[in-house]
Amino acid sequence: MIVAAAVIGPQNQPLYLATFVGEDDAARLSTAVHCSLDAVEERVGAGLRGTAPGDAPDAYMGLLATEGELRLYGYATNTRSKLVLAVDDPVIKDDELRAIFRRMHAALVDALSNPFYQQGTPLTSPRFDASVRTIATALGAS
Incomplete structure (x- = not known):
């Protein structure tokens, strides 16, 4: 189901990428993730995150892009970091995502609250990596 999970920093710098497929597909997935950031920036810039005036913005961005059988979904945090998932299951529900x-x-x-983490650098925390892999496996990483 989930074939890649990524964290992109506020200045669109890659902080973390986990792939759950062969090494041959890792570069393709990295490119797909970065291409989907244009859709995130458009939605955030257009103010499409909130549902009505005065409502809190919705962090879940929904479907950002498709690339072949992959569907890329996004989530934008208040600190302008982005989470992107590449999913190969066409029937996954928004509630699950x-x-x-x-x-x-x-x-x-x-992970970012760790006093030893330097902001803007790649996330190399084994604990964060294990958490992401557990979350992806719970849904059924490919």
């Missing part, structure tokens, strides 16, 4: 993103966001907050 929202729950996955919330769990990933919680793991990200935990």
Whole structure:
């Protein structure tokens, strides 16, 4: 189901990428993730995150892009970091994706709160990596 999970920093710098497929596909997935960031920037810039005036913005961005059999979904945090999932299951529900993103966001907050983490550098925390892999496996990583 989930074939890749990524965290992109506020200045669109890659902070983390986990792929759950062969090494041959890792570069293709990395490119697909970065191409999907244009859709995130458009939605955030157009103010499409909130549902009505005065409502809190919705962090879940929904479907960002498709590339062949892959569907890329996004989530934007208040700190302008982005979470992107590449999924190869066409029938995954938005509620499931929202729950996955919330769990990933919680793991990200935990990792970024580490006093030894330097902001803007790649996330190399084994604990964060294990959390993301557990979350992806719970849905059924390919």
